Amino acid sequence: MGSVGSFAIEDSIAIITIDSPPVNALGFAVRQTLDESFRRAASDDAVKAIVLICAGRTFFAGADISEFGKPKQDPDLLAVLDTIESGAKPVIAAIHGTALGGGYELALVCHYRIAVPSAKVGLPEVHLGLLPGAGGTQRLPRIVGAAAALDIMVSGTPVPAKKALALGMIDALAEEGRLREDAIAFARKVLADGQPLSRVRDRQDKVDPDKGNTTLFDDFRRKNARVMRGFRAPASIVQAVEAAVELPFHQGMARERALFHELHDSIESAAQRSTFFAERQTVRIPDVPASTETIPIRTVGVIGAGTMGGGIAMNFLNAGLPVTLVETSQEALDRGIGVIRRNYENTAKKGRITQEQVEQRMALITPALGLEALAQVDLVIEAVFEQMAIKKEVFAKLDGIAKPGAILASNTSYLDLDQIAAATSRPEWVIGMHFFSPANVMRLLEVVRGQKTSNEVIATAMGLAKKIAKVPVLSRVCHGFIANRVMTRRGEQANAIVLEGPTPQEIDKAITDYGFAMGPFQMMDLVGLDVIGRDDTERSVRGDLVKLDRLGQKKNGGYYDYDEARKATPSPVAASIIADFAQSKGIADTGPQSAEEIVARLLYPVVNEGAKVLEEGIAIRASDIDVACILGYNWPVYTGGPMFWADTVGLPKIVAKLEELAAHHGEAFRPAKLLKERAASGGSFTRA
Numbered sequence: 001m002g003s004v005g006s007f008a009i010e011d012s013i014a015i016i017t018i019d020s021p022p023v024n025a026l027g028f029a030v031r032q033t034l035d036e037s038f039r040r041a042a043s044d045d046a047v048k049a050i051v052l053i054c055a056g057r058t059f060f061a062g063a064d065i066s067e068f069g070k071p072k073q074d075p076d077l078l079a080v081l082d083t084i085e086s087g088a089k090p091v092i093a094a095i096h097g098t099a100l101g102g103g104y105e106l107a108l109v110c111h112y113r114i115a116v117p118s119a120k121v122g123l124p125e126v127h128l129g130l131l132p133g134a135g136g137t138q139r140l141p142r143i144v145g146a147a148a149a150l151d152i153m154v155s156g157t158p159v160p161a162k163k164a165l166a167l168g169m170i171d172a173l174a175e176e177g178r179l180r181e182d183a184i185a186f187a188r189k190v191l192a193d194g195q196p197l198s199r200v201r202d203r204q205d206k207v208d209p210d211k212g213n214t215t216l217f218d219d220f221r222r223k224n225a226r227v228m229r230g231f232r233a234p235a236s237i238v239q240a241v242e243a244a245v246e247l248p249f250h251q252g253m254a255r256e257r258a259l260f261h262e263l264h265d266s267i268e269s270a271a272q273r274s275t276f277f278a279e280r281q282t283v284r285i286p287d288v289p290a291s292t293e294t295i296p297i298r299t300v301g302v303i304g305a306g307t308m309g310g311g312i313a314m315n316f317l318n319a320g321l322p323v324t325l326v327e328t329s330q331e332a333l334d335r336g337i338g339v340i341r342r343n344y345e346n347t348a349k350k351g352r353i354t355q356e357q358v359e360q361r362m363a364l365i366t367p368a369l370g371l372e373a374l375a376q377v378d379l380v381i382e383a384v385f386e387q388m389a390i391k392k393e394v395f396a397k398l399d400g401i402a403k404p405g406a407i408l409a410s411n412t413s414y415l416d417l418d419q420i421a422a423a424t425s426r427p428e429w430v431i432g433m434h435f436f437s438p439a440n441v442m443r444l445l446e447v448v449r450g451q452k453t454s455n456e457v458i459a460t461a462m463g464l465a466k467k468i469a470k471v472p473v474l475s476r477v478c479h480g481f482i483a484n485r486v487m488t489r490r491g492e493q494a495n496a497i498v499l500e501g502p503t504p505q506e507i508d509k510a511i512t513d514y515g516f517a518m519g520p521f522q523m524m525d526l527v528g529l530d531v532i533g534r535d536d537t538e539r540s541v542r543g544d545l546v547k548l549d550r551l552g553q554k555k556n557g558g559y560y561d562y563d564e565a566r567k568a569t570p571s572p573v574a575a576s577i578i579a580d581f582a583q584s585k586g587i588a589d590t591g592p593q594s595a596e597e598i599v600a601r602l603l604y605p606v607v608n609e610g611a612k613v614l615e616e617g618i619a620i621r622a623s624d625i626d627v628a629c630i631l632g633y634n635w636p637v638y639t640g641g642p643m644f645w646a647d648t649v650g651l652p653k654i655v656a657k658l659e660e661l662a663a664h665h666g667e668a669f670r671p672a673k674l675l676k677e678r679a680a681s682g683g684s685f686t687r688a
């Protein structure tokens, strides 16, 4: 029997077990084994029913994404699914872990689905810029109806077993730990009942009522317009579900196939697939082997209970780790803990956690007023005011308090970690753990290694990230590390071109049309003009707005004016401040610029800075820079991040534009050596 499976017959029931670590993806060997196993079961008269089950941590996690874009090897997934579905013997899919994408589509061609309560089933292809392409868009609506199918496939969120049972996505629950036995018992019952076999594809009862109901689909598109913006896959999913409702099964399948191919060949999907692997690649560090020993982290201390410290603490509380939260005054401590409680209660109100979980998490906090309380914790994260003198003082004190073997981490977002480490007698234990605001939400964790940080400490921080549901990106020390450093170039250019003619709204529109949720001026108004660039020494438009008490959305408007409902309109006051400032600097108004010009002006310097970050060895690989920008700055994932995007634009084009900008605006635009080299050699940043 194929290389990744086993075949057993127990009392007239064939048990096909697939074992292809890590996640039983439906790659060539798995498809071949399935094909052979089902043919054998079909031809063996001793077999009356079939149970399909997986070994290891999960049922099939979907098609093998690493095979996409490579030459196809038969048997193809659809053919295997057809063999299973058209067989004359009942097939029971026995599900544990996650049955995802092609994995759940495989379960849908089985005649019955049974799962343990901890299992999840779903069609998350949308996150890869795809639609379920092995019949999922046609079969799921036939079980749950078009409306629920749209929600499940457009969100891509896996459905827990109990809910899946209620929806009809599975037929029965097995006892946890007894999946095999319960699936066999289920098969026996099916045989005993002797009902004729029913196939999902033949069902019409859930889709027929929506025939001709265009409102259902129009409403869905309208309601989800914001989350679907820029992505291609969601709109294709809606079209495929429409086909499931309106067309006979085989025609719907043909429609699904055509849409799948379009998506598969799109840049958007290539970008999202690349991001999937990029996020999993970040933990690989050339000089820190995977076998490096890690330090157990059972307790955490967080210094500072402000917005950042509180958000950081929540990550650990969510993961069940006790946190000692330190502030300098009772008032600040109470305020910080109050904010954490309010955050949790809001989450509970939305039904995402229970009130009991709120209390459990709150009970993990130990409030404290002095650093002495941190003597026994395994990891301390400092989140105090961003000033070198203050950080050094805190670390020097910590050095005298923390137990030997404790990791001392700083949440600094710009400062020199090596200087901070030098304030202690144990720099090898000092590391940067840079969270992005809101720290309990944003998935990026920049781990900053100092010159002396030990491999064990690095490996521990990288491993800990997964435990608290973050994606770690390793950076070496430089001003702003990876994400802030490269993205600062975008802000600088926004501030520069607004003096040359384009208005804040034109610039913001170019950037939001590119795919960012907000443009740089909208963002500054939201955060507060008095908060950003607080330490600026030079005169700036922003500074002039602040002098007029225009602080942004919160007070008197900023770059925009706002009405009661915070709806933004172009601001004549801001326009005249910008014009005055430009005049004082002797910058001529050269008129409007095209969206393409604006995007190039703001984002090519980000690419250029990314190239420098790579060249200097600050980031390990270009895809780490992409992950940092996507997860830290909401860079649109369907462009793949700045470096992947640069490859799609073409590096010679970017170099030529940067040279042109350098000629007009100065050396800051001069293309990095690495960028020039890759452009000249026909190379790229992210392609193999």
Ligand code: 3H9
Pocket: 022, 023, 025, 058, 061, 062, 063, 064, 065, 066, 077, 098, 100, 101, 102, 103, 105, 124, 125, 128, 130, 131, 132, 133, 134, 136, 277, 280, 281
């Ligand atoms: C699809 O099915 C298309 C069909 O509709 C149509 C076809 C015609 N392929 O995430 P982890 C690797 S599209 C290849 O760290 P976890 C992953 O790279 C697919 N490799 O584990 C990693 O490798 P490494 C639809 C895959 O426990 C290792 O497995 N399915 C695949 O945190 C462990 O992964 C999906 O989108 C794959 N499909 O989470 C599901 N999946 O160790 C994608 C994983 O070398 N997968 N790998 O870095 C997941 O969401 C998570 O992996 C899962 C496990 C929840 C399953």
